C-alpha cells in the first residue's frame with residue numbers, strides 16, 4: 459500500500475528525463491545520517507498535496523505531449539491552473555539541468571511571507587529538478603493528528619505550533635532532493651536556520667500589497683495570525699501583513715538568496731508584480747540559486 463502510494467507521488471517527469479541525461483556523479487552519496495529510503499521519503503511528501511501533484515503530473519505530461527505539435531511561445535504547460543509558455547518550460551528544463559550537479563542533491567527551502575507563493579513555486583521548482591516537494595505546515599498538521607494550523611493555534615497556542623515546526627525542519631534537514639515550502643514564520647527562530655543551512659534557502663520577496671491582494675481574494679480563515687483586524691478583507695490583510703513584514707524583514711534576509719518580484723517584473727517589462735507566472739518566478743529561483751552556488 460505504502461509502496462503504491464510512493465509510486466503515485468514520484469516527482470513529475472515533464473522535464474524530459476530521457477534527453478536530460480543525468481551523470482552518475484550528479485546523485486549525491488548518501489551519508490549514514492541521510493534518510494533516503496522510499497518509506498522515509500514518503501512520510502515527508504505530504505499525502506494531501508501528493509494527490510494534487512499526481513493529477514497535476516498527468517496534466518503536465520499530456521500538455522508536454524501536445525506541445526510538440528505547437529509553435530514555440532504558445533501557452534502549453536500549466537501549473538496549479540497557471541499557464542506557462544513553452545519558452546519558459548524550456549528555460550526551466552535547461553536551468554534545472556545546469557544546476558543539478560552543483561546543487562548536489564541539497565534541499566531547497568523557500569521562505570517568505572504567507573501568500574508569497576512558496577507552495578505554488580515550490581511545486582514548479584521540484585518538478586523541474588525532479589525533486590520531491592514538502593510543505594512544512596502540512597507536516598506540522600500531520601504531527602498534530604490532522605488538526606489544521608488554525609486549530610493548532612487556537613487549541614495549543616503559537617508556541618506549540620512553533621515547536622512542532624522546528625521538529626519538522628530538523629527532520630527535513632536529514633533529507634535530500636526536496637523542495638520545502640516553509641511556514642511564513644519559520645524564519646523567526648534561529649534554530650530553524652541551523653536546520654535550513656543543510657540546504658539552500660531562498661526568500662520569495664513579494665510586495666506586501668500583492669500579498670494582501672492574494673490573501674484577501676482567498677480569505678484569512680486558514681491564517682490565524684491575520685485574524686482580529688477590522689475593516690474590509692484587503693485592508694485587514696494589508697495592516698497585519700505590513701506589521702509582520704516589518705518585524706520579520708531581517709529574518710527573511712538571512713536566506714542564502716533572494717528572489718525579488720519587483721526585479722523579475724522589471725526584467726520582463728511588466729508594469730506590476732501581479733501577473734508574473736509561477737514558471738517565470740521558478741526560473742528566477744533557479745537563477746539565484748545558481749548565482750549563489752557559483753558565486
Ligand SMILES: Nc1ncnc2c1ncn2[C@@H]1O[C@H](COP(=O)(O)OP(=O)(O)OP(=O)(O)O)[C@@H](O)[C@H]1O
Pocket residue numbers: 570571572573574575576577578579595639640641642672673676681732733734735736739
Ligand atoms: N505567480 C502567481 N500569480 C498569481 N497568484 C499566485 C501566484 N503564486 C501564488 N499565487 C496565489 O497566491 C496564493 C498563495 O500562494 P501559496 O499558497 O503558494 O503561498 P504560500 O507562500 O505557500 O502561502 P502560506 O505560507 O500562507 O501557505 C494562492 O491563492 C495562489 O494561487
Ligand SMILES: O=C(O)C1=C[C@@H](O)[C@@H](O)[C@H](O)C1
Pocket residue numbers: 571572595607640641642643644680681682683
Ligand atoms: O507567517 C506565519 O507566521 C505563518 C504562516 C503560515 O504558513 C503558517 O505557518 C502559520 O499560519 C503561521
